[in-house]
Amino acid sequence: MGETWVLMKTAQTPTNIAVIKYWGKRDESLILPVNDSISVTLDPAHLCTTTTVAVSPVFQQDRMWLNGKEISLSGGRFQSCLREIRRRASEVEDKEKGVKIEKKDWEKLHVHIASYNNFPTAAGLASSAAGFACLVFALAKLMNVKEDESQLSAIARQGSGSACRSLFGGFVKWIMGKEEDGSDSVAVQLVDEKHWDDLFIVIAVVSSRQKETSSTSGMRESVETSLLLQHRAKEVVPKRILKMEEAIKNHSFESFAQLTCADSNQFHAVCLDTCPPIFYMNDTSHRIISYVEKWNRSEGSPRWHIHLMLGRMQF
Numbered sequence: 465m466g467e468t469w470v471l472m473k474t475a476q477t478p479t480n481i482a483v484i485k486y487w488g489k490r491d492e493s494l495i496l497p498v499n500d501s502i503s504v505t506l507d508p509a510h511l512c513t514t515t516t517v518a519v520s521p522v523f524q525q526d527r528m529w530l531n532g533k534e535i536s537l538s539g540g541r542f543q544s545c546l547r548e549i550r551r552r553a554s555e556v557e558d559k560e561k562g563v564k565i566e567k568k569d570w571e572k573l574h575v576h577i578a579s580y581n582n583f584p585t586a587a588g589l590a591s592s593a594a595g596f597a598c599l600v601f602a603l604a605k606l607m608n609v610k611e612d613e614s615q616l617s618a619i620a621r622q623g624s625g626s627a628c629r630s631l632f633g634g635f636v637k638w639i640m641g642k643e644e645d646g647s648d649s650v651a652v653q654l655v656d657e658k659h660w661d662d663l664f665i666v667i668a669v670v671s672s673r674q675k676e677t678s679s680t681s682g683m684r685e686s687v688e689t690s691l692l693l694q695h696r697a698k699e700v701v702p703k704r705i706l707k708m709e710e711a712i713k714n715h716s717f718e719s720f721a722q723l724t725c726a727d728s729n730q731f732h733a734v735c736l737d738t739c740p741p742i743f744y745m746n747d748t749s750h751r752i753i754s755y756v757e758k759w760n761r762s763e764g765s766p767r768w769h770i771h772l773m774l775g776r777m778q779f
């Protein structure tokens with residue numbers, strides 16, 4: 465296969481915001497969570513990642529550019545995604561270019577990746593979720609991987625846990641799973657994006673500062689030191705997930721809002737119960753919470769829900 469040719473695929477993936485949060489791992493290397501979680505995928509017209517992947521016999525190594533700057537692919541999470549996709553690659557034929565790639569060829573071929581976020585990266589808006597989901601989906605298309613979105617979500621999960629939920633639109637549940645190899649820790653779509661089309665999400669960025677504690681290290685410390693996290697995972701989230709699924713299915717905004725706010729508040733309570741404590745909110749966040757709580761009380765029934773995360777606000 466000495467000739468020069470390039471095959472290319474592009475994908476676009478939105479970010480997602482958790483309404484029942486993932487916080488804590490039972491397996492760090494496979495990124496397996498201590499609880500189920502549920503998120504809503506944002507409209508791709510607003511916050512999304514666009515990723516193009518290309519393969520050619522002239523590429524000498526896997527390389528990636530993010531927002532125009534080359535980044536290292538040596539990290540374990542990128543390597544996990546590349547390895548898992550390659551393992552599932554199958555034959556690709558492009559009759560126009562006269563190219564045929566056998567399954568065995570994929571181990572020897574290298575990819576070049578260019579990815580762009582149309583929103584701030586590493587700024588608390590879950591760019592890793594959209595980014596790893598988009599990377600996995602684009603690579604799967606390029607390498608003719610037959611797995612469905614749920615099976616692909618188990619690969620995106622190894623890039624970043626919340627990324628598994630961005631393989632679908634609408635409301636998505638990440639089932640924590642019980643298997644040690646993580647084969648049953650996958651995302652499934654609860655309802656599609658048309659199910660609740662008059663629900664709007666407003667994201668107010670209440671701080672431009674990079675968060676001090678990454679999600680990865682924050683949840684590691686919570687698992688190691690917070691008794692509240694253990695209680696939340698065992699006693700609270702299992703029941704709350706069932707109530708949230710019911711609220712979403714029945715468009716019960718009052719229940720949806722109450723559960724979302726309660727879960728966000730408990731997430732921040734776990735962060736405070738961690739040693740050393742983790743602060744993801746600031747005075748602005750607190751002020752907006754109290755305004756919205758007063759608003760909802762004055763209006764009789766909740767019209768807005770609010771949950772704060774990582775120094776930013778989603779209504």
Ligand SMILES: Nc1ncnc2c1ncn2[C@@H]1O[C@H](COP(=O)(O)OP(=O)(O)OP(=O)(O)O)[C@@H](O)[C@H]1O
Nearest residue numbers: 513579585586587588589590591592593595596774
């Ligand atoms: N488009 C992308 N493609 C692949 N990886 C990406 C992309 N965008 C971001 N990432 C990865 O995600 C990392 C940023 O993740 P990080 O968790 O720090 O921030 P965030 O996900 O934007 O915010 P938060 O986790 O607080 O919601 C980047 O350093 C990069 O490794």
Ligand SMILES: C[C@@](O)(CCOP(=O)(O)OP(=O)(O)O)CC(=O)O
Nearest residue numbers: 482485486501624625626627679680
């Ligand atoms: C607070 C959260 O947004 C945490 C997201 O954590 P990440 O998915 O970014 O963590 P890693 O798996 O270590 O990459 C809650 C959520 O999105 O469910």
